[in-house]
Amino acid sequence: MTIVERKREALYSKLTEGIEFLKDENDTLFKKLRRNKLQILKLLIKIVEEIDPYTKGHSIKVYRYTIRILKRLKLKKKDMITIGKAALLHDIGKIAINKDILNKPGRLTEKEYAAIKAHPRIGAEIAQEVKELKTSCQDILYHHLWYNGRGYPFSKLQCDDIPLGARIIAVADGYDAMTSNRPYRKAFDKEHAIGELKRCSGTQYDPKIVEIFITILKTR
Numbered sequence: 001m002t003i004v005e006r007k008r009e010a011l012y013s014k015l016t017e018g019i020e021f022l023k024d025e026n027d028t029l030f031k032k033l034r035r036n037k038l039q040i041l042k043l044l045i046k047i048v049e050e051i052d053p054y055t056k057g058h059s060i061k062v063y064r065y066t067i068r069i070l071k072r073l074k075l076k077k078k079d080m081i082t083i084g085k086a087a088l089l090h091d092i093g094k095i096a097i098n099k100d101i102l103n104k105p106g107r108l109t110e111k112e113y114a115a116i117k118a119h120p121r122i123g124a125e126i127a128q129e130v131k132e133l134k135t136s137c138q139d140i141l142y143h144h145l146w147y148n149g150r151g152y153p154f155s156k157l158q159c160d161d162i163p164l165g166a167r168i169i170a171v172a173d174g175y176d177a178m179t180s181n182r183p184y185r186k187a188f189d190k191e192h193a194i195g196e197l198k199r200c201s202g203t204q205y206d207p208k209i210v211e212i213f214i215t216i217l218k219t220r
Contacts, residue, residue: 044126048094052102055091058176063087065172065213072212083165085132086139090169093123093140105184117152120144139165143173146204160206167206171197171213174205190217 049056066087070080094102097119101112108116124141127133143166145151149158178193188196194214201210 044092044095045089048091051097051099052094055094055180058180059088059091061176062090062169062172065175065216066168068216069168069172069209069212072216079165082135083139083168086127086136086143086165087169087172089123089127089133089136090140090143090173091119091123092126093119093121095126096122107184117144121153136165138163139169142166143169145170147206148203151204162206167209171205171209174200175213175217 045059049058063084067080067084070083075083097115101108101115104112120141120143124137127137127140141153142155142157142162145153145155145157145162145166147159147162147167147170149155155162175193175197178188178196179190181187194217197205197210197214201207
């Protein structure tokens with residue numbers, strides 16, 4: 001091997017080492033950035049709960065109910081993770097809503113209710129900014145859309161055209177809301193809440209999901 005060839009090989013080796021080093025550094029940086037984004041979102045959930053103390057612990061309970069339903073449906077792990085993230089972050093859009101509206105004990109005005117109805121859209125927009133949450137956006141956006149197409153945000157979707165994750169979160173969210181104290185009413189007991197799920201089955205809630213969830217609740 002000539003001197004020129006040895007120098008060329010040495011230079012190539014250094015370049016390769018440099019590229020590998022940069023790759024490792026970029027991978028490490030990417031992982032740190034991803035962890036930081038998720039930590040920020042967890043912080044936002046905590047802030048929402050501080051703004052609206054009546055919902056303290058609500059997100060994690062909705063997440064747990066959702067996971068139990070998903071296990072009964074035997075979905076793929078990838079789908080369970082996507083829907084689970086949406087369940088955990090379904091109310092993240094409330095970060096942009098006035099605290100006085102969230103905690104108002106009386107009837108909301110039309111303008112105040114419009115502000116409340118914006119939270120799924122805002123939450124979906126926040127999730128859209130995080131690569132790991134983009135697949136969860138539709139479930140966040142439509143978790144207040146009724147099975148019969150009513151609810152919000154306005155959409156032509158109804159019944160099984162509504163994303164499955166949104167239909168599941170709607171039931172889990174509705175049950176936990178009913179069984180929790182709110183500024184405008186006391187918590188329902190378990191049987192009362194189950195009765196409401198049955199009453200709203202087929203209109204507000206997916207009847208198949210309601211049936212599965214009630215079975216879960218009665219076997220606890």
